[in-house]
Amino acid sequence: MRRRLPNIISRVLPVGVFLLLLVIWEVLCDSGMIPAYMLPSPGKVVRAFCADFPLLCEHARVTLQEAFLGMLIGIVLAFLVAVLMDAFPLLYDACYPIVVVTQTIPTIAIAPLLVLWMGYDMAPKVTLVVITSFFPITVGLLEGFKAADQDMLNLLRSMGANRAQIFWHVKLFGAATSFFSGLKISAAYAVVSAVISEWLGGFLGLGVYMVRVKKSYSFDKMFAVIFLICIISLLLMKAVEGLQKLCTPWERQKNRRIRDKS
Amino acid sequence: MAVLEARQIAQSFEGEQIIKDVNITLNEGEIVCLVGSSGVGKSTLFHILSGLEKPDAGQVLLDGEDITGRPGKISYMLQKDLLLPHRTILMNVSLPLIIRGMNRKEAKEKARLMLPEFGLEGTEKKFPAQLSGGMRQRAALLRTYLFSDRVALLDEPFSALDAITKGQMHSWYIRVMEKYKLSTLFVSHDIDEALKLSDRIYVMAGKPGRIVKEIVVDRKELDRESFCLDSEFLLKKKEILNYLG
Numbered sequence: 001m002r003r004r005l006p007n008i009i010s011r012v013l014p015v016g017v018f019l020l021l022l023v024i025w026e027v028l029c030d031s032g033m034i035p036a037y038m039l040p041s042p043g044k045v046v047r048a049f050c051a052d053f054p055l056l057c058e059h060a061r062v063t064l065q066e067a068f069l070g071m072l073i074g075i076v077l078a079f080l081v082a083v084l085m086d087a088f089p090l091l092y093d094a095c096y097p098i099v100v101v102t103q104t105i106p107t108i109a110i111a112p113l114l115v116l117w118m119g120y121d122m123a124p125k126v127t128l129v130v131i132t133s134f135f136p137i138t139v140g141l142l143e144g145f146k147a148a149d150q151d152m153l154n155l156l157r158s159m160g161a162n163r164a165q166i167f168w169h170v171k172l173f174g175a176a177t178s179f180f181s182g183l184k185i186s187a188a189y190a191v192v193s194a195v196i197s198e199w200l201g202g203f204l205g206l207g208v209y210m211v212r213v214k215k216s217y218s219f220d221k222m223f224a225v226i227f228l229i230c231i232i233s234l235l236l237m238k239a240v241e242g243l244q245k246l247c248t249p250w251e252r253q254k255n256r257r258i259r260d261k262s
Numbered sequence: 263m264a265v266l267e268a269r270q271i272a273q274s275f276e277g278e279q280i281i282k283d284v285n286i287t288l289n290e291g292e293i294v295c296l297v298g299s300s301g302v303g304k305s306t307l308f309h310i311l312s313g314l315e316k317p318d319a320g321q322v323l324l325d326g327e328d329i330t331g332r333p334g335k336i337s338y339m340l341q342k343d344l345l346l347p348h349r350t351i352l353m354n355v356s357l358p359l360i361i362r363g364m365n366r367k368e369a370k371e372k373a374r375l376m377l378p379e380f381g382l383e384g385t386e387k388k389f390p391a392q393l394s395g396g397m398r399q400r401a402a403l404l405r406t407y408l409f410s411d412r413v414a415l416l417d418e419p420f421s422a423l424d425a426i427t428k429g430q431m432h433s434w435y436i437r438v439m440e441k442y443k444l445s446t447l448f449v450s451h452d453i454d455e456a457l458k459l460s461d462r463i464y465v466m467a468g469k470p471g472r473i474v475k476e477i478v479v480d481r482k483e484l485d486r487e488s489f490c491l492d493s494e495f496l497l498k499k500k501e502i503l504n505y506l507g
Contacts, residue, residue: 160334173348
């Protein structure tokens with residue numbers, strides 16, 4: 001019991017602080033210290049959220065589609081690139097700097113170009129998500145592949161394993177943990193990237209909705225959509241964590257040893 | 263009859279001679295130990311015997327067949343168990359069979375039959391992290407055995423274990439080895455262990471490393487435990503220490 005208590009506190013504390021901030025915010029707004037047209041009170045935001053909920057859901061569906069599709073393509077691309085780079089050291093040396101550069105591309109700067117090139121449909125949004133999600137996953141995979149124990153690789157070679165077998169039995173699963181770390185970062189950025197891309201043009205999506213409500217100075221709706229984006233990103237990250245637990249059952253067993261019967 | 267034979271092995275790395283004129287014979291059913299200080303080239307020799315490295319000169323013969331520089335014939339085992347953390351014990355031990363092209367189901371079935379013999383019953387679905395050090399080491403031994411049921415090359419197989427587990431592993435290993443007519447070549451830092459287990463001991467020393475002495479351990483009808491307390495044991499130990507200098 002004694003050890004569980006701090007655990008509960010550490011869970012409750014952040015929620016408490018969050019609620020406290022909301023209360024301060026509410027008080028500041030209600031007391032008139034901050035004009036209502038500048039910052040809506042949390043109560044108003046919640047009301048706007050509830051009132052517009054069906055509309056928000058419709059827009060969120062599109063944004064999520066873009067995020068998922070982008071991440072999916074990002075994962076496939078990352079696997080291809082990482083596997084090839086791992087198999088051919090020359091390719092690794094040649095391409096690693098380029099992979100790093102893809103991460104330094106400022107999302108905001110490239111988004112309008114993508115819209116110009118690809119139009120107002122889903123394509124530029126998905127592409128932007130691909131660009132942002134590709135890097136963390138690729139790096140995660142590459143590091144995972146590289147972390148393979150040299151003695152383990154030698155052992156498999158001594159058993160007569162070919163490169164494909166070594167990759168399958170040792171490297172691929174060995175990289176699972178770092179792959180999921182990369183995927184988690186990608187998930188955190190995917191929705192935001194899709195939204196940024198939607199700002200610049202489109203017909204549906206949370207970004208499009210955001211631009212509309214901003215133009216009509218409906219700040220309460222603006223905050224409602226910001227919160228929704230936060231919630232979606234958090235859920236997405238949680239989903240990746242869940243997926244990781246499901247896919248790496250051996251990690252859960254680490255602390256559960258059985259008795260040596262002999 | 264010699265199961266494994268290394269003839270005149272020499273190897274250099276980046277211009278530096280590591281081992282030279284190494285001759286080793288392992289006869290059927292024998293346990294032979296290679297002792298030597300660290301850096302003398304024992305690991306290099308093991309890499310050559312397992313076919314991972316091709317020597318500059320010399321030959322490795324398995325049952326008279328030249329296997330120099332050809333991996334896939336003899337597997338070796340290290341101090342680290344090197345079990346794949348993401349695979350179950352059953353998958354881990356059947357790995358060499360799967361790599362050799364046996365289908366998964368058949369390989370697992372064959373491996374499953376051997377689990378009790380290696381004290382691993384009930385662990386087929388466990389992951390390596392759930393097993394004790396001794397059990398993991400036995401799993402690694404079973405994997406080695408399933409790969410090559412003639413010769414086992416073991417590089418300090420027991421040195422990561424605590425003293426009690428180590429003692430248990432020794433007697434267990436001797437029993438299994440005799441039952442399955444396995445021949446063993448192992449590397450050890452531990453002279454006591456070498457004298458307790460081996461029929462012969464090669465002492466490796468010098469730079470470049472070579473075999474400076476071959477010692478035949480004659481236990482004179484004594485069992486292994488009693489031999490460890492015999493005066494002959496100490497004499498042999500002293501002799502080996504002298505050669506290791």
